Amino acid sequence: xxxxxxxxxxxxxxxxxxxxxxxxxxxxxxxYFIWYKQESGKGPQFIIDIRSNMDKRQGQRVTVLxxxxxxxxxxxxxxxxxxxxxxxxxxxxxxxxxxLTFGKGTMLLVSP
Amino acid sequence: ETGVxxxxxxxxxxxxxxxxxxxxxxSGHNTVSWYQQALGQGPQxxxxxxxxxxxxxxxxxxxxxxxxxxxxxxxLNVNALELDDSALYLCASTLAGGGQEQYFGPxxxxxxx
Numbered sequence: 001x002x003x004x005x006x007x008x009x010x011x012x013x014x015x016x017x018x019x020x021x022x023x024x025x026x027x028x029x030x031x032y033f034i035w036y037k038q039e040s041g042k043g044p045q046f047i048i049d050i051r052s053n054m055d056k057r058q059g060q061r062v063t064v065l066x067x068x069x070x071x072x073x074x075x076x077x078x079x080x081x082x083x084x085x086x087x088x089x090x091x092x093x094x095x096x097x098x099x100l101t102f103g104k105g106t107m108l109l110v111s112p
Numbered sequence: 113e114t115g116v117x118x119x120x121x122x123x124x125x126x127x128x129x130x131x132x133x134x135x136x137x138x139s140g141h142n143t144v145s146w147y148q149q150a151l152g153q154g155p156q157x158x159x160x161x162x163x164x165x166x167x168x169x170x171x172x173x174x175x176x177x178x179x180x181x182x183x184x185x186x187x188l189n190v191n192a193l194e195l196d197d198s199a200l201y202l203c204a205s206t207l208a209g210g211g212q213e214q215y216f217g218p219x220x221x222x223x224x225x
Contacts, residue, residue, distance in 0.1 A: 008152055034213065034214075036216075041218075042218055042219075043114070043116075043202050043204075043216035043217050043218045043219050044155065044202070044216045045114075045216070046213050046214075046215070049213060089154050089155075091154075097168065099145060099157050099160055099168050099170075100145075100155075100157065100204075100214060101157065102147075102154030102155045102156070103154055104153065104154055105153070105154050
């Protein structure tokens with residue numbers, strides 16, 4: 001499939017490392033945030049979300065941190081695996097509105 | 113798999129032509145959003161449909177239009193195609209109410225020559 005990662009910031013890690021992907025969001029009124037994973041030739045796949053009344057949320061091998069003061073979001077992936085290689089997007093939204101605004105994306109490359 | 117399907121997978125059109133892309137939402141989802149994703153960029157919101165009515169629109173010209181049907185499937189129509197319309201077109205379904213996870217389809221890759 002075609003690459004979705006041209007001209008994107010890239011994070012290269014070794015298998016087993018922890019990965020941290022960062023995102024600056026744009027709207028201080030946004031109260032809902034999502035991380036999506038997009039593999040080449042596929043649509044975005046939900047990873048984890050967080051609401052603005054929280055500053056941390058954990059899933060399976062993933063943690064999202066939210067800093068509303070500086071409008072910053074991060075995704076931490078523990079024990080990164082080659083299957084985690086993809087482009088990762090953060091997206092922001094407003095409760096009551098289903099539309100999402102996506103960031104530019106970061107390509108994660110995991111070497112065996 | 114999200115349960116959201118799109119057709120066709122790939123499409124090649126000539127500048128000035130019209131195109132219709134189709135999306136079948138996940139069962140029970142009454143809201144569908146369409147996004148345009150240029151190569152190397154994040155998805156950009158085109159518009160959203162809820163109960164067959166347009167319910168929000170991004171910064172796209174009127175030649176981008178849509179329909180939602182009673183079974184919640186939908187179409188994206190683009191008239192007078194331009195070279196810059198070449199992109200991956202994604203639809204995403206969700207339950208109305210906002211702040212809900214959106215389930216994306218695999219997209220339709222449109223190439224305009």
